[in-house]
Amino acid sequence: MNLTISKTEFYNTLQLVSRAISPNSPQTSLRGLKIDVKDNSMVVTGSDADISIQHTITANDKNKLNILEEGSILIESKYLLEIVRKIDSEEIHVEIIDGSLTKFSGNSAVFKINGMNPHDYPTIDFSKPANSVVISSSVMSDIIEQTTFATSIKETKPVLTGVNFHLSDNTLCCTATDSYRLAKKTIPFTSSDNFNVTIPSKSLNEVKSTMIGDDSGEIQIYLNDKKAQFVNEDMILQTRLLDGGYPETDRLIPKEFKYTLEINRSDLIHAIDRTTFIKTDNMTINRLQCSTDEVVLTNKSQEIGESHETLVGTFTGEPLDISFSGNYVMEAARSIRGDKLKIEFVGEMRPFILSSEEDPTILQLVLPVRTYN
Amino acid sequence: MNLTISKTEFYNTLQLVSRAISPNSPQTSLRGLKIDVKDNSMVVTGSDADISIQHTITANDKNKLNILEEGSILIESKYLLEIVRKIDSEEIHVEIIDGSLTKFSGNSAVFKINGMNPHDYPTIDFSKPANSVVISSSVMSDIIEQTTFATSIKETKPVLTGVNFHLSDNTLCCTATDSYRLAKKTIPFTSSDNFNVTIPSKSLNEVKSTMIGDDSGEIQIYLNDKKAQFVNEDMILQTRLLDGGYPETDRLIPKEFKYTLEINRSDLIHAIDRTTFIKTDNMTINRLQCSTDEVVLTNKSQEIGESHETLVGTFTGEPLDISFSGNYVMEAARSIRGDKLKIEFVGEMRPFILSSEEDPTILQLVLPVRTYN
Numbered sequence: 241m242n243l244t245i246s247k248t249e250f251y252n253t254l255q256l257v258s259r260a261i262s263p264n265s266p267q268t269s270l271r272g273l274k275i276d277v278k279d280n281s282m283v284v285t286g287s288d289a290d291i292s293i294q295h296t297i298t299a300n301d302k303n304k305l306n307i308l309e310e311g312s313i314l315i316e317s318k319y320l321l322e323i324v325r326k327i328d329s330e331e332i333h334v335e336i337i338d339g340s341l342t343k344f345s346g347n348s349a350v351f352k353i354n355g356m357n358p359h360d361y362p363t364i365d366f367s368k369p370a371n372s373v374v375i376s377s378s379v380m381s382d383i384i385e386q387t388t389f390a391t392s393i394k395e396t397k398p399v400l401t402g403v404n405f406h407l408s409d410n411t412l413c414c415t416a417t418d419s420y421r422l423a424k425k426t427i428p429f430t431s432s433d434n435f436n437v438t439i440p441s442k443s444l445n446e447v448k449s450t451m452i453g454d455d456s457g458e459i460q461i462y463l464n465d466k467k468a469q470f471v472n473e474d475m476i477l478q479t480r481l482l483d484g485g486y487p488e489t490d491r492l493i494p495k496e497f498k499y500t501l502e503i504n505r506s507d508l509i510h511a512i513d514r515t516t517f518i519k520t521d522n523m524t525i526n527r528l529q530c531s532t533d534e535v536v537l538t539n540k541s542q543e544i545g546e547s548h549e550t551l552v553g554t555f556t557g558e559p560l561d562i563s564f565s566g567n568y569v570m571e572a573a574r575s576i577r578g579d580k581l582k583i584e585f586v587g588e589m590r591p592f593i594l595s596s597e598e599d600p601t602i603l604q605l606v607l608p609v610r611t612y613n
Numbered sequence: 614m615n616l617t618i619s620k621t622e623f624y625n626t627l628q629l630v631s632r633a634i635s636p637n638s639p640q641t642s643l644r645g646l647k648i649d650v651k652d653n654s655m656v657v658t659g660s661d662a663d664i665s666i667q668h669t670i671t672a673n674d675k676n677k678l679n680i681l682e683e684g685s686i687l688i689e690s691k692y693l694l695e696i697v698r699k700i701d702s703e704e705i706h707v708e709i710i711d712g713s714l715t716k717f718s719g720n721s722a723v724f725k726i727n728g729m730n731p732h733d734y735p736t737i738d739f740s741k742p743a744n745s746v747v748i749s750s751s752v753m754s755d756i757i758e759q760t761t762f763a764t765s766i767k768e769t770k771p772v773l774t775g776v777n778f779h780l781s782d783n784t785l786c787c788t789a790t791d792s793y794r795l796a797k798k799t800i801p802f803t804s805s806d807n808f809n810v811t812i813p814s815k816s817l818n819e820v821k822s823t824m825i826g827d828d829s830g831e832i833q834i835y836l837n838d839k840k841a842q843f844v845n846e847d848m849i850l851q852t853r854l855l856d857g858g859y860p861e862t863d864r865l866i867p868k869e870f871k872y873t874l875e876i877n878r879s880d881l882i883h884a885i886d887r888t889t890f891i892k893t894d895n896m897t898i899n900r901l902q903c904s905t906d907e908v909v910l911t912n913k914s915q916e917i918g919e920s921h922e923t924l925v926g927t928f929t930g931e932p933l934d935i936s937f938s939g940n941y942v943m944e945a946a947r948s949i950r951g952d953k954l955k956i957e958f959v960g961e962m963r964p965f966i967l968s969s970e971e972d973p974t975i976l977q978l979v980l981p982v983r984t985y986n
Contacts, residue, residue: 319917328883328922341918349887352917448733509700514722517695544692545714545726549701 241311249303258284312358369464391441393406393417404486443479497584499557505581515539524566614684622676685731703882715744742837775811777859872930878954888912897939926944945977
């Protein structure tokens with residue numbers, strides 16, 4: 241391998257691809273980035289076995305890729321990033337000089353780095369599954385922002401650490417739950433395909449970080465029952481799927497309500513946020529007391545003290561006294577678009593729903609907590 | 614106690630004073646900020662027993678301090694900061710309502726927080742020592758930036774964790790060393806006083822963070838053999854001094870040199886910085902080979918690989934081959950002002966000096982390391 245390439249373009253690619261890497265992976269080869277140079281292009285691959293990213297640089301005027309000799313190298317990601325970021329020239333020269341010893345040259349600075357054998361890198365199957373859908377970047381971005389926060393962080397039920405994507409009857413339904421709250425995004429989606437897969441939350445957040453920039457454009461998603469592959473112009477992000485059936489959640493979502501609170505969304509978020517330092521057993525528990533006369537948010541901890549805030553809102557129904565995790569309600573309210581928030585309740589110990597008429601595709605459900613006031 | 618005050622002014626004061634606090638101090642009262650309201654002013658005190666900060670807010674149009682009743686409270690710093698930062702009004706109302714239960718009110722938001730008994734707060738003697746000097750903020754800022762990085766982080770010789778301030782014969786000499794390098798700032802200083810004290814590096818960095826803003830103005834320093842007190846308009850920062858005689862360092866500084874390298878300061882810094890990822894035993898060791906023909910900086914690690922960079926510089930003397938900690942030389946070079954750096958050597962295993970004709974007040978000494986190339 242022997243080539244020159246624009247430092248900036250090379251660095252941007254390395255940064256993107258290295259996001260898939262666990263720098264301290266016990267499998268040494270996975271700490272590396274694999275660079276394959278062939279047919280007028282450079283392909284950079286990184287993986288942590290669950291997520292794999294592959295970015296292709298095809299020679300053009302901007303990236304100034306000039307290939308003198310094809311070949312492959314595997315180099316520890318952190319060294320590669322440091323060298324390319326700090327090199328003292330606009331273009332960098334990369335050349336294998338002996339086995340896996342690779343030379344990087346700038347103006348005066350020269351590095352000879354011990355690479356690894358590219359044949360030690362695991363074989364990653366980047367073949368495209370047959371099923372595929374196209375989704376706009378902005379819709380994909382909304383799905384990720386509005387659901388991933390509600391996935392479980394515990395590995396006890398692995399399938400709950402992902403977001404379930406269920407396409408049937410021209411409706412795409414994306415669901416996330418950690419058993420205490422649930423986020424559900426429902427969008428009309430014209431497609432002859434049907435699928436029901438659960439994608440790890442971490443992978444979706446990487447899709448957002450690496451593939452969704454200015455929210456324009458489209459992402460192609462290829463799916464089978466083992467993997468999902470997100471593809472745009474130069475890049476492939478591939479992730480394993482989570483095994484196991486995703487729980488049936490529709491029956492958990494109440495359809496009829498006895499109480500409704502309409503409130504300014506950011507007022508509620510700020511009011512809860514002011515009280516987050518008042519913790520009981522390391523949780524922020526807020527109590528909401530509503531009547532047609534008054535809406536009051538409080539928080540009380542034996543140790544720290546208490547808060548009391550009257551909110552401006554429109555409540556309909558009998559007086560209601562309900563307690564919940566302040567962080568869950570804040571995260572749910574933050575994920576919804578629009579100024580006005582509607583919260584619908586069934587009872588003091590029953591799940592309640594946050595939604596907005598300005599954004600009917602998203603529904604957030606939160607379970608109350610029992611308190612002993 | 615009963616008062617109203619501008620949220621912004623109050624918050625700024627709390628932020629400054631809380632810098633003295635160890636949030637998880639085993640002494641519960643030291644996790645708190647003490648607020649004393651008396652005679653048209655509010656005095657806020659925070660301390661970790663080593664460093665104490667006291668800030669006084671005297672009622673004026675800007676801070677809108679309006680005292681309805683005098684008194685004292687002691688409240689956990691982190692709660693106070695959260696409440697004042699997030700309160701829903703421009704002015705905040707603070708009132709002791711029962712013992713140490715304190716009420717904070719904004720527009721709609723009300724907090725009742727369990728304070729601590731202000732009598733449990735340790736007595737901090739803020740009396741002013743008799744000896745005092747006045748120093749410009751910009752000079753104080755330079756002293757701190759150019760010396761503190763060279764103090765020791767090990768507690769084995771506690772006196773080396775501070776910067777020695779030695780005033781005699783109208784010369785102020787500030788010295789820091791960790792035994793492997795030494796920073797020495799020498800400035801003419803007209804004063805009838807003489808002193809020789811060692812101030813903890815941490816305290817000096819707090820002086821910089823809290824008292825030195827736009828580098829204008831002056832700081833008054835009051836000193837005795839136990840403490841140093843830094844005073845500006847509204848604020849006192851007081852620190853204990855380090856016990857024990859500071860080592861005599863002048864004899865360590867070579868006066869005659871056999872080799873001189875003149876080099877662009879930022880070129881050297883960048884060249885070393887490019888190689889910092891090449892570590893041997895977790896240290897970046899650079900080798901500098903100088904002759905009148907060529908100046909070459911290298912770094913080599915069995916595991917990672919090697920770097921080679923030719924530098925543009927003017928070397929006088931017999932050929933020299935010397936190795937050093939890259940981080941020590943980078944920090945020393947960064948602390949010196951000006952474009953041109955002069956490095957003077959006595960021999961390959963003798964300390965060398967970094968200085969600049971553009972900034973003759975500062976001298977940096979670094980010990981070489983032995984390598985087995």
